[in-house]
Every structure is written in C-alpha cells, then in structure tokens.
Amino acid sequence: MINGNLKATYAADEKIADNRYKVSFIWGLAALAALLPIFANDYIILVACQVGIMVIAVVGLNVLTGYTGLMSLGHAAFVAIGAYGVTLLHHAATALSISDGLQPFLTIPGAMALAAVIGLIVGLPSLRVKGVYLAVATLSANFIIIFLIELDAFAPWTGGKTGLTTVDPSIFGWVLDTQREVFVLIAVMAFATVLLVQNLFRTRVGRAFIAIRERDYSAEILGISLFHYKLTSFAISAACCGLAGALMAYFYARVLPEQFELLLSLQLVAALIVGGMGRTMGPVFGVLVIVLSPELLKVVLSAIAGDSIEAAQFRAPLQEIIFGLLIIGFIMFEPLGMTQISDRVFRALNRWPFARG
Amino acid sequence: MGQFLQFAINGLMSGAIYALIALGIVAIYKATRVVNFAHGYVIMIGAYLYYTFAVLLPAAPWFPDLLFTPAWLVEAKASAQMFSPEAAWLAWLEKLPRIVFGLICAIIGSALLARLIERFLMRPLLGQSNFAMIMITVGLISVLSGAKSMIWTGDAASVPHLAPNPALRFEVFGSKVFIFGANLVSMGLALLIFAAIVIWLRRSSSGVAMRAASEDQSTAYSMGISVPRVFANAWVLAAATGAIAGAILAARDGVSPALGLFGFSVLAIVLMGGLDSFVGVFISAMAVGILEALAQWQLGGDWVEITPYVAVLIVILIRPHGLLGQKEIERI
Amino acid sequence: MLKVEDIQLSFGGVRALQGVSFEASPGEITGIIGPNGAGKTSLFNVISGFYKPDTGRVRVEGQDVSALKPDARAALGIARTFQNIALFRGMTVLDNIKLGCHTRLNANVWSALRYFGSAQKEELELRRDLEERVIDFLEIDHVRKAPITALPYGLQKRVELGRALAMKPKLLLLDEPVAGMNREETADMARFILDVQEQFGTTILLVEHDMHMVMDICSQVVVLNFGQQIAQGTPAEIAQSQAVIDAYLGQAA
Numbered sequence: 001m002i003n004g005n006l007k008a009t010y011a012a013d014e015k016i017a018d019n020r021y022k023v024s025f026i027w028g029l030a031a032l033a034a035l036l037p038i039f040a041n042d043y044i045i046l047v048a049c050q051v052g053i054m055v056i057a058v059v060g061l062n063v064l065t066g067y068t069g070l071m072s073l074g075h076a077a078f079v080a081i082g083a084y085g086v087t088l089l090h091h092a093a094t095a096l097s098i099s100d101g102l103q104p105f106l107t108i109p110g111a112m113a114l115a116a117v118i119g120l121i122v123g124l125p126s127l128r129v130k131g132v133y134l135a136v137a138t139l140s141a142n143f144i145i146i147f148l149i150e151l152d153a154f155a156p157w158t159g160g161k162t163g164l165t166t167v168d169p170s171i172f173g174w175v176l177d178t179q180r181e182v183f184v185l186i187a188v189m190a191f192a193t194v195l196l197v198q199n200l201f202r203t204r205v206g207r208a209f210i211a212i213r214e215r216d217y218s219a220e221i222l223g224i225s226l227f228h229y230k231l232t233s234f235a236i237s238a239a240c241c242g243l244a245g246a247l248m249a250y251f252y253a254r255v256l257p258e259q260f261e262l263l264l265s266l267q268l269v270a271a272l273i274v275g276g277m278g279r280t281m282g283p284v285f286g287v288l289v290i291v292l293s294p295e296l297l298k299v300v301l302s303a304i305a306g307d308s309i310e311a312a313q314f315r316a317p318l319q320e321i322i323f324g325l326l327i328i329g330f331i332m333f334e335p336l337g338m339t340q341i342s343d344r345v346f347r348a349l350n351r352w353p354f355a356r357g
Numbered sequence: 358m359g360q361f362l363q364f365a366i367n368g369l370m371s372g373a374i375y376a377l378i379a380l381g382i383v384a385i386y387k388a389t390r391v392v393n394f395a396h397g398y399v400i401m402i403g404a405y406l407y408y409t410f411a412v413l414l415p416a417a418p419w420f421p422d423l424l425f426t427p428a429w430l431v432e433a434k435a436s437a438q439m440f441s442p443e444a445a446w447l448a449w450l451e452k453l454p455r456i457v458f459g460l461i462c463a464i465i466g467s468a469l470l471a472r473l474i475e476r477f478l479m480r481p482l483l484g485q486s487n488f489a490m491i492m493i494t495v496g497l498i499s500v501l502s503g504a505k506s507m508i509w510t511g512d513a514a515s516v517p518h519l520a521p522n523p524a525l526r527f528e529v530f531g532s533k534v535f536i537f538g539a540n541l542v543s544m545g546l547a548l549l550i551f552a553a554i555v556i557w558l559r560r561s562s563s564g565v566a567m568r569a570a571s572e573d574q575s576t577a578y579s580m581g582i583s584v585p586r587v588f589a590n591a592w593v594l595a596a597a598t599g600a601i602a603g604a605i606l607a608a609r610d611g612v613s614p615a616l617g618l619f620g621f622s623v624l625a626i627v628l629m630g631g632l633d634s635f636v637g638v639f640i641s642a643m644a645v646g647i648l649e650a651l652a653q654w655q656l657g658g659d660w661v662e663i664t665p666y667v668a669v670l671i672v673i674l675i676r677p678h679g680l681l682g683q684k685e686i687e688r689i
Numbered sequence: 690m691l692k693v694e695d696i697q698l699s700f701g702g703v704r705a706l707q708g709v710s711f712e713a714s715p716g717e718i719t720g721i722i723g724p725n726g727a728g729k730t731s732l733f734n735v736i737s738g739f740y741k742p743d744t745g746r747v748r749v750e751g752q753d754v755s756a757l758k759p760d761a762r763a764a765l766g767i768a769r770t771f772q773n774i775a776l777f778r779g780m781t782v783l784d785n786i787k788l789g790c791h792t793r794l795n796a797n798v799w800s801a802l803r804y805f806g807s808a809q810k811e812e813l814e815l816r817r818d819l820e821e822r823v824i825d826f827l828e829i830d831h832v833r834k835a836p837i838t839a840l841p842y843g844l845q846k847r848v849e850l851g852r853a854l855a856m857k858p859k860l861l862l863l864d865e866p867v868a869g870m871n872r873e874e875t876a877d878m879a880r881f882i883l884d885v886q887e888q889f890g891t892t893i894l895l896v897e898h899d900m901h902m903v904m905d906i907c908s909q910v911v912v913l914n915f916g917q918q919i920a921q922g923t924p925a926e927i928a929q930s931q932a933v934i935d936a937y938l939g940q941a942a
Contacts, residue, residue: 010816014809071488073495125670128677131487132392136628137673139621140666147663199804203796203812207780207788214777221737221775222856223763223792232798262621266495273492278779313510320503327496331489332481 014202033187037180045183049251051291052186053244056193058271058283060240063197065269066277067206068233069213070126071135074142075268077122078115078238080149080260082245083166084158085111087255090167100170107169112242118145119238123231142265150257163256166249182251189247193240198280200236209233210278241268270327276337285338293326294319363534364650370540372646373547377602378623379630379638380551381595384558386632387571388591390487391479394494396599397620398501399474403467403600404607404616405509408516411452411459423454442523445538449521456517463600471596475589483574502617513613519543519604543605550598555635563590571633622662625669631682641680644668690715690892691860696735696745698728698916705731706742707916713909718886718893720907720924722900724937727913729896730772733862736894737769738762749860764792768858770849772865772896776837782848783833786819789855823851826888827881843874847881854885861885861893867902875899879906900938904928912937 007013017023036048061075089107098106125137149158158164168177169185176182200206208229211219216226249255267290275286297319305311334340378400385393393399415423430447437444449456478493520542526535558564569577570587578584606616622645630641645665652660672680691713698706706728713719721729734740736747738759746755754762768789776785794815800808824830827847832840840848846866853861866882867875879902885891897903903910904924912920912927914936920927927933 010813010820011809014812014816071491125673129673132491132632133628133673133677135491136624137670140625140670143621143666144663144670147659151659196802199808200798200801202804203801203808204787204791204794205796205798205801207784208791210779210784211777211788214779215775217739217759218771218775218777219788220739220759221763221769222788222852223760224788225760236798266499269492269495314507317503317506320499320506322503324496324499324501324503328478328493328500331492331496332478335485335489 016198016202030191033191036187037183042179045179047291047295049179049183049186051287052183052190053247053251054268054271054287054291055190055283056247057241057244058268058275058287059193059197060237060244061268061272062237062277062279062283063200063209063240064233064237066272066279066282067201067213068209068230070123070230070233071131072138072237073135073262073265073269074122074138074140074145075237075241076260076262076264077142077145078119078241079245079248079264080146080255080257081115081118081238082111082242083249083255083260084149084164084245085114085242086246086249087164087166088157090169100175101172104169104171108243108246111246112239115242115245116235116239119234119236120231122238123234126230126234127227139262139265142262146257146260149260158257161257163254165254166252169250176250179251182247185250186247189243193243194280194284197236197240205229205232213278267323270323272337273335274326274330274337276339279337279339281342282337282339285342289326289338290323293322297322360532360654362532364654365647366534366536367540368647368650369643370536370544370646371649372643373544373551374602374605375623375626375646376551376639376642377547377598377605378620379627379642380554380635381599381602382623382627383633383635383638384554384567384591384598385595386627388567389479389490389588390571391490391494392624392627392632393595394491394624395497395501395620396595397623398498398505398617399467399470399596400599400603400606400620401614401616402470402501402505402603403463403596404516404603404612405505406466406600407459407463407604407607408514408612409459409509410462411455412514412516415455415458423458425451425453440524442525442538445523446521449518452517456519459516460519460601460604463604464597467596467600467603468593471592472589475592479588479592480585498617502614505614505617513611515611516604516607518608519546539608543609547602547605550601551635551639554594554598558635563587567591622665625665629665629669629672629679631679634679634681637679637681641668641672690717690750691736691894692746692748693732693736694746694748696732696742696747698731698735698740698742704916706735706913709745709911709913709916709918711909711911711918711921713892713894715892716886716890717909718882718895718907720903720910721894721896721913722898722903722910722927722937723913726915728916729913730864731916732913733769733864733894733896737767737862760792763856766857766859767862768853768856768860769862770846770853770864770866772868774842774845774849776845776849776852778837781834781836782829782840782851783819783824785837785848786823786833786851786855787815789823789852790815790819792856819855823854826854826884827851843870843877846870846878850878850881850885854889857889858891861891863893863895863897865896865898867897867899875902882906 017026036045040048057075057079061072064070064072086107089110090103093103093106122138122141126134129137148154150161152160154160168175170176176185208219208224211222211224212226212229220226271286271290272282273286274289275284276282297315301311301315330337378396382393382396385391414420430451434444434447434451437447474497478497479490482490482493518539520539522537522539524535525538525541526533528534558567566577566582567587567590569580569582570584574584603616606619626641626645627638629645630637630639645668648668649661649664652664693709693711696706696709709732711719721732723729731740735742738757742755746753748754749765749767754765777788794811796808796811800806820830824833827850829844829847829851832844837845837848850866863882867878870878882893883906886893895903895907907924909922910924910927911918912933919932919936920930928938
C-alpha cells in the first residue's frame, strides 16, 4: 500500500472522514448507539444517557474554551436555563393548547434560543476582559443565575429551591416516558451536535474562532470582528448547553437548582481538559472518563470493602478527591488531554498495513 | 439611623475579615502570578484544624483538657451573672489554653499544607500558561473538599471565639448599637495583620524579594533571589493568614463546609480591587462588606450571598482591571 | 493611493510620531527606515488602525479611514504582516492563508453548521482560488498541510505574506519581512515582493533594516528618527542625505 496523498479533487482533500478507518469508526459508534436501547440493561442505559447529555454540553464548552480560548467556569447556568426553559415552555405550550406531539419541536429550540440569548449577555464581559477576570465573571454569572432561580420571588415559576417536575416529551405521539426511549433522543442529538459543530470548523466561522484564541489583534487585522465572533461563540456554546439541559429535564423526573451549581461547571471544564481542548473527540473522551470514573470507583470499593457503611461514607469524598486529582494529573502530565494520547497511538500505528493515506 | 449604623458596623467587621482572606490571594498572585481559586478551601482546612486542636482533641479522654481553671476563676464564674460581660471574659479565660493551642496548631498545619501544595503542584508548573495554573487550583478545590469530608465528616460544629465575646451595647447618635466583642476584636486583629503584612512586604528583604519575583522571575533569579523560596513564603503567608481568618469565621458562623464557598466571594472581591493591589483589595473588601450589610438591611438575608458577584461584574465592566489594578499592556 | 497627513501620536509622555506625512502612488513600493524606536511600527499601527493618532489623517484612495477600526480597514483592502510573526500556531498553513480571505467569504453560523450547500461551495472555490493565486505563487504547496510550528522561520514569513496576499490587498504593509533571513532567503523574498507589485499592482509599504534590499526595490524612501520624519525621497537621494547618514546609515569607514 502506498502511503501518500492521492486525492484528485479539492473536494476530496477537504473531507474529514477521509479514510476508511474513520468512516468505519463513525458507523461503528452509530451501530453501538442503535443497539444499546435494545440489548443493554437499565444501568448501562442510565450511564449512557448521562454520557450523552454531558457530551452535548462539553461540545458546547469546547467551542468557547477549546476553540475560541475564552475561559468559562459558569456554563452550568446555561444547562439550568435549558432544563427550566424547556419545562416552562411545555407548560406554556399546553396552556396554548398546542398538541403534545408537536411540543418538543417548539420547546427544545425555544430552550436553546433562550440559553443562547442569555449566553450573549453573559458573554459581554469577554469583550473587555480575558483570562482570570473572564473566569471569575462567568463564575459570578453562574452564581447569580442559580440564585435567581432559587429566589422565592420567582418560585411560582421556577419552583424555588424545590424545583419543578419535568415533562415527558412526546414526538408525534410517541411518548418518551422510559429512560430507554429518552436515550434514543439523547443519542440522536449527541451525534447531531458533534457532527454539526465540527462543520463550523470547516468554514470561516470556525477559523475565526481559532484565530481569536491564538492572537486576537491579529484576527482583527484580518477583518474578524471580535465583538461579533466572541459573542457568537458564547451563544453557540450556551445553546449546546441549553440543549443538554433540555434533555436532562426529559431524563430526570425533577429539576432542582442544586443540580446546576458550581460542581457541574467544574465537571464540564474537567471533561474538556481531560479529553483535550480544541479537538472533535475531546469532549467524548473527556466525558467518558469523568462519568465512568465514579462508576469504576463504586465497583472497586465494593470489591475491596463490600457493602459496609464505612465504604459508603468514603465513597463520595473519595470521588471528589479523584475528580480533583484527574484534573491536576492531566494538567501536569498530559495537558493536551486524551486526544493527544490517541494521536500518539495512531501515529505509531501509521504503518503498513494500517497506513492511512 | 440606628439600624443603618448597626448594619454598617457589621459590614465593616465583615469587610475586615474579607480583607484578611484577600491578603492571602493577593500575596500568592503577586509572588507567583497564580490566582488561587482554592483559597476558600485552604482557609476551610485551617478552620477545621482549629476545630480539631481547640475542640476535638481536648475533648478526647487521652488528651489533656487544656482548660485554665484556678480556684479564683471557678468561683468567679459560678457567681457571675449569665450573659454579663464578666461571664464572657471568664469563659474566654477558661478556654484560653485551647484557643492558643488550637490557633498555633492550625497555623502550623496550614503552613505545612501550603508548602506541600506549592512544592508538588505549583512549582512543577512554573512557566506554563496561566490557564494551566488556574485549573490546577480548580482541581485542588475538589481534592481539599473531598479530603475534608473524609477526615472530618460533614456536620457543622462550633468553636471558641479567639477573643472574649461580651455583648457590647452602646449608644451612638442617640440610637442603640449592639456589637459582639469578639467581632470587634477580630476586626481589629484582621486590620492589624493586614497592615503589618503590607508594611513587611514593603520594608523587609523577603518582602522586596517577593515583589521582585512577581515582576520578573528570571531576573530575580539571576539577582540571587531564590524564587522557589519566594513562592513557598507566599503560600505559607497565605495559608497562615487564612488559618487565622478561618478560625475567626468558624467562631462566628460555625465550622462547616460552607466556609469553602466563602472563598469565591473573596475571589470576586480581589478581582474587583485589582489583583495586584493591596490597597485596592482593602478598599473593595470594605466596600463589599458594607454593601452586603446594606443588602441585608434593605433586601433581606438572601441577597447577601450574591452581592460580591454583582459588584464584581459591575466593576469589571467599567474598569476591566479592577479598581486599582495594573493594566497589562500587550505588545503588538 | 495612500496619503498620510501629519500624524502625531504620543503614549503618555512618549512622543512616538511627530508630524509624519508622505504619499504613495498606486503600485509604488515605499520603504520606511530608521533606527529602532523611531516609530516605524507605530506608524504601521496607525495606518492599520490599532492606534488612533492624536492629530492627522490617513487617506486610502481618497477616503479618510482614520475613524475605521482594524477589521473595517481590512475590508477596504489594507493588509499587513507583523514584525514578530503573528501566524496562528494552532492551525495549518492552509488554514492560516484561508483566514486572509475572511472578509470575502459569506458563511454565517447557520450555513456553517449545515456545511453542505452554500458553505461547501464557497470553501471549495476559495481553495481553488488560493491554491492558484497564492500557494503556487509563493511556492509553498509542499507545506500547505503542515502546522505552522513545524516550519522554519523563513517559510513562516512567506506564509505570513501569503496570508496577507489572500486578502487581495490594494495596500500591503510589510513589517520587516526579511528580518533574520540569510542572503538567499532575502533574495527570494525580495523577488516575491516584486512579483506581487508586478502581477497584482499592489501598493506596498516596507519597514526594513536591510539597506541593500530597500535601496534595490523601493522607489521612494521615508526616514524616521525619534518619531520625526527627517527625509523623504528616492533611494539615491536618501543615501546621500547628511541628516540620514548622521542618524542612521553611518559613514563608510
């Protein structure tokens, strides 16, 4: 096999799934996602749903932090807006007598749009400040938004500290009231999000984001309006998190403000760091690690200590410590994340007969 | 008017404690250019250490009681009126050995923790991007929080005040004002430590070394300043002042996991004042203390927790580098 | 084509530019020389829009651009390169050059998300145009998929020139395009700059310290010293001006 660039058209050169390994990988994942709802047990579906939801949110954060270089420690707020938004929009739609089967087609985009608008507002500081200041500004926005949701004054709408009961979506009459059915929706959305967002980076929009990350005055010279593109980046990432929040609302029976606090924001950032910023598969790898490590811990602990009470008491703090160590460990030893590791593996494998042209 | 004054004084007292905590964050930033997002959790560990050495250990059967109980004190306590200033003084005196022991051990313990963090987490990252350093402190948040839950399981508990705590009543401008003595002393202590450290940083050679290292690490190194030692000193200073602040806070609010979240409000305060300006941070700490008190007075207790965050957002939009921070000029 | 009228610029107490004025005709190569700190890069920053001068104007093709921000000036056809290479390190050569065409493309978020359709057509046309007009022209086709960080310095400078050319500029500002290059690379770069002038008719402003190159390819030279314009004229006139010799060129030993 000859290992060289044999493309005959520019179109072929611009493709992203340009060798058969990548294509089969994508189809393989799709097949896995299709088989899971049929064959997997409830526990696996549960974990898979969590992975799917978080992947969508982290893909959004990846656009903002990984590709545009704007740090945000407050993205859980947008997930919250998506979750609360979709529930409230469902109530409103029912009040307007819109048929159940059509509601998700209005409420999901509606929740995403709401999150995007708030994203534009939260993104305003990014036009003035960078780095730590932006991180603290987004952190503050997270605290403020959750505070407003919990506020008694808004409790008639938001349910205050006790939250809201969520709605089961119905798509053209197919009511998704089991986790298995919601998983199908989540899987489809996750695939769509990853593929669509990646398209951004084949066009000038994505390139503009990367330019802003590297050197923003250079980007300005090239005609890239920082105002337009920084805010667009915030809006896209907020919309993705809003979608994740909407799916969360469908998945869990109840939404509570405490689900969207700082810890969730930190989990999103951790997943991004562990997976690799600014790469398509980064969010996927990162979320797998962040969601699966507590489960792995559960397995290990019950193998060592059985079902004792002490083990149960230790589990939550130990989980926290491991989470922190994951972040610290990756930053110290593999700052570019797991995609860097997979790059190395694939480079080593780039020999006959596995050569990729 | 009286109420306003009451709240304003409470605000000033809170502000002083904020300033003391903020001191640690600014010291670390000035020396190492790292913003320690985990500082709230460092002071939380300091508070828990104080709790351990001032309350838990003395309560253990195998440990000395550490109470000061000469005969005259026991008699005086028995005969003193409940809630009188004398009772407060005597109660404090009785517990004094515990307080001192607890405080000293808390400071030493925090200092050790700080040295460990600096040596094993921060120093390997010298020269790496800002983002990496910040994210390490973010990871540290979870590590410290988890460690605390493992060692001290999570319920709130109370610790002795650092100073006698009589309820002081007096009249100002014709209205009654009510202050807890311990809070007043804490405020004085916080202000004193703040001033002492700022003066030390300006006058002493270690202070000058710290300022040199913050400007330009490689030049400071070539001038013979041990930059790693400066880093370690900054972290130890931050942890020590944090332990004292943690003890004060724990005595006031009880020792609980919520102390960690406190750190984020102080972060907001530090950014409001300008990351590298002690004066700016002092001003914003006092300002936020008073704003919180006003918020509590007019809007109710809920709004207190959100005040620093709203304040920092407003300040950043007007002055992006904080009230007195230095603008970093990027060379194009 | 370019008219710089009496630019004054100061930063606090430092007077970076004091009354700089000159004109450049279409397709002319103008050299800007002077010792370090004379204000050459500041002048470029004023013309490209990063600094607002205290007084004075910049006119491009008769239009007063003094109030326009950098991205608006890019849309007018003003391109520049930087003294310290300002290429985007996370991207390949091809992506960097494609960024030069940012203002000429039309994709917005929605068409980008969909990609297949108008965005893809636009991207493929762009690719064809850039390959033929810029990449072949500057002979960098062998490295077009390489990440910037993998390239030697000389090639990086050429890529930066390519990115500026991608903008189809009417006015091209080159800030020390041959700094740090050896004779061969300098000759190559000079050839490319002359080719740009001949083939595209671009007006070029050149800040440079390499006097051989300046004297060879520039048709007029402006000399700055401590922010003041001390001479302006053809290379031959400048080489003989006493003020310039005293300030910058020095005497033959």
